[in-house]
Amino acid sequence: MKTTFVVADDHPLVLEGVKGVLRAMDPDADILQATSYPDLLNVLSEDLDFSLVIADLNMPGMAGLDGIRAVQLKRPEVPMVIISATESQKAINKTLECGVAGYMFKSFSQQQMQDALEAVLQGETFVPQPGAQMFSSDEFEDKKKPDFGAAALNRLPMGVVIVDKGANVVFMNNAASDIFALNDGVDVGPSGVFRTAKVAETKMLHSMIADAAVDLGRANEEDREGGALTVSRPSYRRSFSLLVVPLPDEDVTSDSGNVAVFINDPEKHNEPPTNVLARLYGLTEAEARLLQALIVGKKLETVSEEFGVSMNTVRSHLKQVFRKTGTNRQPELVSLVMNSSAYLASNPVQVEDDYED
Incomplete structure (x- = not known):
């Protein structure tokens, strides 16, 4: 049976580096790639027998442990190896507690990566020694503050996507993830950008997002309009309805996005x-x-x-x-x-x- 690997990382050099290691291990293997967690989940929706998933810890769409959990929920039978610049013991422990099969540092040499991946393919769990850098990340704090906002959004039956002014996805709730997995009119591109199946509709959506993302420091609040959009579906099912809504600047950080897009699927x-x-x-x-x-x-x-x-x-x-x-x-x-x-x-x-x- 042919081996199929999936590599996911939003840094092109890391992506190509890992793919090079995999080609050295098995020149005939199929290697699929993704550059965001939504993109990775779409790849894993394909009816293929995946041998291994290698994914960056933090990518567009999701961050840290949330991305790991989403992948494992999608394909629990496929072993997953995390690759990260974070070399702290807390990061290693937390990801292993989530059930990953291994953890690699981005500082690894090609030989170190190959040794780690071969160990995982043989059914072992690869655990590296922590490095000298002990990053202080809220994701791995022992007393991490619960993200009640995300938990509440995940209870909503409609899709909720938070994007920045460039339409880059910085958060999606569970319902939105399910909608994107349909690959039927709306999705997240390889670079993590929220898009539609039609160029004209994507341009309109991005224009609404950019309009809603106007900095309040330079414009009146009424200028942040957002808008509503109907998005057609290749399956010819009833169109998605999208509502683009600006979020108050004081509620988000500069790198977290300040526009919410609500997605309703009339077929559900x-x-x-x-x-x-x-x-x-x-x-x-x-x-x-x-x-x-x-x-x-x-x-x-x-x-x-x-x-x-x-x-x-x-x-x-x-x-x-x-x-x-x-x-x-x-x-x-x-x-x-x-x-x-x-x-x-x-x-x-x-x-x-x-x-x-």
């Missing part, structure tokens, strides 16, 4: 758990199941068939749901739930048909 319907709906509105289990079905666009006839109950029973449950939620019509009912805290507990589901326009 968010389905709040029935227990959450029941508790919020005092519903019975049957009423909560009905409400859950209506939220994802199912018709009453379909609910009757799937639940194995008569239409009279379904209509009776619906009347009770209307009464308990203080609504009178189905659109009003769905809007109520989608604007409630139940939305944060939603699970995205694909609904191929039977939704109402």
Whole structure:
């Protein structure tokens, strides 16, 4: 079976250096490359038997341990080796605790890299001796302050991407990562830039981002407009809708980006758990199941068939749901739930048909 390696690093010299080591180890191997974590996740979405992933610790899109976790979630069966300029014991320990198969320094010679990679391919864990430089990085502090903002964004069922004025991705939530993995109209290019499948749409998106990123020190706040954009999909599914929103300068650092892009996939319907709906509105289990079905666009006839109950029973449950939620019509009912805290507990589901326009 042919060997397939993946190398990910946003520094061209390091990228080519590692690829050179791999070619020396196996001249016939396929070597795929990436220059950002979103790009790497797209590569790993391919239906290939990867032998090894070698990735920089910090790249555009994600940083540190978050990138490692995303890769392992995508392809847990593939061993991963980290390559980093950070030579501290804390960095080594933290990455190994995440389950990586090895850790290499960028200061390694080609022979040292080859020895490390061969050890990993033989099923060993490669652990280097820490260097003299002990970088002080918040990522590896023993008492690291929890990133509650990122954790909260990851609970949202819609995609959230934070970019700088050049549309470089500096953060994405879990939903956005799933959308990019579809490779269906929006993605992150090799250099870490947020783009679309069409040049004209990409230009419009980048223009909105640049407009929203105007420095408040040089412009009025009302000049930071952002905008909304519909992005077509090669699959011909319904278009993504993007909302570009400026973030207050005081909430971000100069190198963290100050524009948020919200991505909605109309093909995904968010389905709040029935227990959450029941508790919020005092519903019975049957009423909560009905409400859950209506939220994802199912018709009453379909609910009757799937639940194995008569239409009279379904209509009776619906009347009770209307009464308990203080609504009178189905659109009003769905809007109520989608604007409630139940939305944060939603699970995205694909609904191929039977939704109402």
